[in-house]
Amino acid sequence: LICFFSIDKAGGGVLSFLCNKILSLPGVVMEKYLINPNQRIATISKDIYGHFSEHLGRCIYDGIFVGKGSKIPNVNGMRTDVVTALKDMGIPVLRWPGGCFADEYHWTDGIGEQKDRKKMINTHWGGVVEDNSFGTHEYFELIRQLGCDAYVNGNVGSGSVREMNEWVEYMTFDGVSPMAALRKKNGADKPWKLRYFGVGNENWGCGGHMNGDYYADEFRRYNTYVRDYNAGEHIYRVACGPNAFDFKWTEQVMRKVPGQADGLSLHYYTVPYNWDHKGSATEFNLKDYDRTVAKAYRMEELVRRHTEIMNALDPQKRVDLIVDEWGTWFDVEPGTNPGFLYQLNTMRDAMVAALTLNIFNKHADRVQMANIAQTVNVLQAVILTEGDKMVLTPTYHVFKMYKDHQQNTLIGSYLTNSNTVECEECSAPQMIESASVDKNGTIYATVTNISATKKAKIKCQIADTKVSTLRAEILTGDMHDKNDFSNPDAVQVRPFDGVRKLSDGFVAELPPCSVVKFVINEK
Numbered sequence: 001l002i003c004f005f006s007i008d009k010a011g012g013g014v015l016s017f018l019c020n021k022i023l024s025l026p027g028v029v030m031e032k033y034l035i036n037p038n039q040r041i042a043t044i045s046k047d048i049y050g051h052f053s054e055h056l057g058r059c060i061y062d063g064i065f066v067g068k069g070s071k072i073p074n075v076n077g078m079r080t081d082v083v084t085a086l087k088d089m090g091i092p093v094l095r096w097p098g099g100c101f102a103d104e105y106h107w108t109d110g111i112g113e114q115k116d117r118k119k120m121i122n123t124h125w126g127g128v129v130e131d132n133s134f135g136t137h138e139y140f141e142l143i144r145q146l147g148c149d150a151y152v153n154g155n156v157g158s159g160s161v162r163e164m165n166e167w168v169e170y171m172t173f174d175g176v177s178p179m180a181a182l183r184k185k186n187g188a189d190k191p192w193k194l195r196y197f198g199v200g201n202e203n204w205g206c207g208g209h210m211n212g213d214y215y216a217d218e219f220r221r222y223n224t225y226v227r228d229y230n231a232g233e234h235i236y237r238v239a240c241g242p243n244a245f246d247f248k249w250t251e252q253v254m255r256k257v258p259g260q261a262d263g264l265s266l267h268y269y270t271v272p273y274n275w276d277h278k279g280s281a282t283e284f285n286l287k288d289y290d291r292t293v294a295k296a297y298r299m300e301e302l303v304r305r306h307t308e309i310m311n312a313l314d315p316q317k318r319v320d321l322i323v324d325e326w327g328t329w330f331d332v333e334p335g336t337n338p339g340f341l342y343q344l345n346t347m348r349d350a351m352v353a354a355l356t357l358n359i360f361n362k363h364a365d366r367v368q369m370a371n372i373a374q375t376v377n378v379l380q381a382v383i384l385t386e387g388d389k390m391v392l393t394p395t396y397h398v399f400k401m402y403k404d405h406q407q408n409t410l411i412g413s414y415l416t417n418s419n420t421v422e423c424e425e426c427s428a429p430q431m432i433e434s435a436s437v438d439k440n441g442t443i444y445a446t447v448t449n450i451s452a453t454k455k456a457k458i459k460c461q462i463a464d465t466k467v468s469t470l471r472a473e474i475l476t477g478d479m480h481d482k483n484d485f486s487n488p489d490a491v492q493v494r495p496f497d498g499v500r501k502l503s504d505g506f507v508a509e510l511p512p513c514s515v516v517k518f519v520i521n522e523k
Helices: 080-089 100-104 136-146 161-172 178-185 212-224 247-254 286-296 298-313 347-362 394-405
Strands: 003-006 016-019 028-043 050-052 093-096 149-154 196-199 236-239 263-270 320-328 367-373 383-386 389-392 409-415 420-422 427-429 431-437 443-449 456-462 467-476 499-502 505-510 514-522
Touching (some): 028 431, 028 443, 050 320, 080 383, 093 196, 093 367, 136 161, 161 178, 196 212, 212 236, 212 247, 247 298, 263 286, 286 298, 286 347, 286 420, 286 427, 298 320, 320 347, 347 394, 347 443, 347 467, 394 467, 394 514, 427 431, 443 456, 443 505, 467 505
Parallel strands (some): 028 456, 050 093, 093 149, 196 236, 236 263
Antiparallel strands (some): 003 016, 028 409, 383 389, 420 427, 431 443, 443 514, 456 505, 467 514, 499 505
């Protein structure tokens, strides 16, 4: 086995690893996995593991919020089972109220006595009546119960600068002002902690059909009035970024917002075919599966290419990349409202989640936050509900497996890949990985074998490390396996016994369609 190593002059580049001969076992190549704890790259923000909740279908209503009078167990209207599950999963931040809904949402409709709140038609999602019973106070009550950070999206598309300014004042000001007085009148004596604020959403589309130059000027105007009212409490401002491969938008906005924006959003959905025919969430063949995971891997290209533009225009890295909408998007389940975007969730979705989170980890020097779409009952949901029943999806279990990466330090790692998963226009390596170390020196390595048919063997070496203890857990199954209301526990995380500890690493055999977490402690 002949190996070559290189590292850039600053010592911060990803360690490269090349072998011109790979040790082979019958039928399966033994891939080499190198982890270098000495190479400390960046902190993996906890908010990479964020979530998105929009007034869409049954995400908020029935999914999270049932009202105080519901027979479903709740605390101040929030479903107890859902809140408990999200806390166990380690939810760090929750984006609200949209999405496209954010740019038709007028916050004053959602405050005061619930019975007196204005009713409206949700024109984006299903044409149903939105009664605004879940508004600002309810959102921050949910944030309190979850113990996570708040990410509120403001209305640029149909709202005014004054409306946005007054909402921020209402939420955050602790002094004497009309909005602070109104908040107190409505039952909140003290302001809330607002960690993130989005100045518009998808302003290239449902948020106003603007071009990048025009939006950048609008951002600068609106952002002027998103004030930090309290000393020592900075609101992190997110500017609307590109739709997937719109690199021109990134360039136009990044020429104008550094120094004002803290983050730039990116949206990318994995749609196997096209927007008119996305494919079924549960009825698919191997070709459909391969297309989905290969297209999901394009997130690597997107993050890298948008980051290159950002680096050129903002070499000081004042602006982070915020991937605040991502996930799979399939045709809705038969018999459901097309505007509710309800889809079931299989091991294919779990593979998309696992490979994507590994990509975000590897780019932790730029990616500050990401929010999967959406939390409950919509698109690639981590939870499904039906009346008083609740199901944890395979995607939920991936997030729970990965939560140990939150706030860890990304460390150098590299995995050879002899095989790929292909579709007509793109491909992905068979395995996607990342590794981190916590403050106590424990190493966490997550490896995803996205092939639905091929197992994978890896031999891991950890630089300058004598392994004392090693434990591992796995999520695996047939690509069609799912948790539903008739069989809610079909897919679960289990201890992984296909691993053997070595003095400086381990050898493991990963089954097809699997994600494994290795936890390594040194002597």
